[in-house]
Amino acid sequence: MAVTDANGEVSIRLLSTADADAYQAIRVAAATHDPASIHPDAAEIAVLEREAIQGQIVPSDAQRVVGAFIDGTLVGVAALRRDVRAKIRHRATVQGVFTRPECRSRGVARSLMQAVLDEAVKLPGLLSLELAVHAENGPAKALYQSFGFRRVGLIPGAVMLDGRCLDEVLMQRPLNFSSSAAAPAFIPDSDDYALIEAAPDVDTYRRLRAESGLSPKTEEAARRGLAGTLFAVQLRHGGETIGMGRVIGDGGGFYQVVDIAVLPAHQGRGLGKRIMAAIRGYIDRELPVSAYVSLIADGDAKHLYAQFGFEPTAPRSEGMALFKR
Template sequence: MNETKSGDITIRPLNEHDAEAFHAMRLYATQNYPAGVVPTYEEESKRTPEESRGVVRATDDRIVFGAFAGDKLVGITGLMRDPRRKLAHKGLVWGVFVDPEWRGAGIARQLMDAAIARARVLGLLQVQLVVSVSNPRAQALYRSCGFLRYGVEPRGLCIDGEYADDELMVRFLDGPMRN
């Protein structure tokens, strides 16, 4: 997938050369926004450089997009699909995060647009995501991108002994339910 530019921001798939910046952003997110990232800081900090390279290495079923201001990584999101035949019609958006200094500039939407565009290229019929109900800003973004709530997982996250429900969302990319 080619990179796209909007203003001073470039959205493109990450590659192995971006692994260190990706890992640093994930560590920052785990420490400062625990409701938006599943791994804890301790879990994420155990990831080896090779594991980080593996995460950002695009495959037929997985890709991570980055938002860049010049050479600086300022946002990330991933898209993956299960390659098993009965599940291969749907994808999962994961790990959406934008550096707080760059929020409000439409970067998260650009990342979501890139993930959805890739889902269409893959021929996916729907894209799903999970968002904590304690993250209303993210919920609003996903709704504005056409995602619909299809369920709630009670106590989906446990952060330092406190539970938060997860909202399950879907965006259909085909047919009469298309949105």
């Protein structure tokens, strides 16, 4: 498999034992450049014997490791690993997705993820793919969402780095979707707007809330809140995020639609409806029967929400809120 960009050709292939030295080197680089995203540290990887590294990459029914090469140099890797015990061999974990910093923004990671999926379908009995991602790594979460992965949980304090406890988001996707409607994540539109399934970063989130007229959030509140996102979309225009929407909740019985925002210069073009359509799609395909989904409608926004099945709760119930000041 290969992709071509302006700077040359990126080739993707399965690694073999002959690639052990290059694989060890790039894993050391990953632990150095992205320490929050890889569990072993650079020193632990560097001291591994060559035989141990070869064991990590030899293709088998339990693992496949793919590499991206530019001019013969390994610049990116991704691994697929599974436990072959009978009761859990239908699951596999995507691990160690990394591209050298100088080779990013060339589609390398996307090509690696596609190669991992291509290898996954060759493994007998495999039904489900899983991964864990640093909760604050927005680009990585967006990449995985674009391949159909959905958040299924959070491990608070999963990684200890320099005295800080960092959370990891757990994501999962079926190997084969029951329908094509279940998997879309990057949705190009017929005009200059594109919808992507990904939460914005903290700065973008705070800017969108402030500039669209929503109440401001502190940096800490934004960081904590975004880490707890179940589903999010962004609308992008000319490389800028100009709209967003999120779903939060307990992952079972109760959910809330929040942060529906479009910058004033882009309002009046049906963009809020695009955001809500994506959220309603998530609700329909992911939420269990009996789930209660709520939202707070300000002013005429209630007419938008009504188009997607939301109804006033009054008079049987009345919304109440507390604002911590």
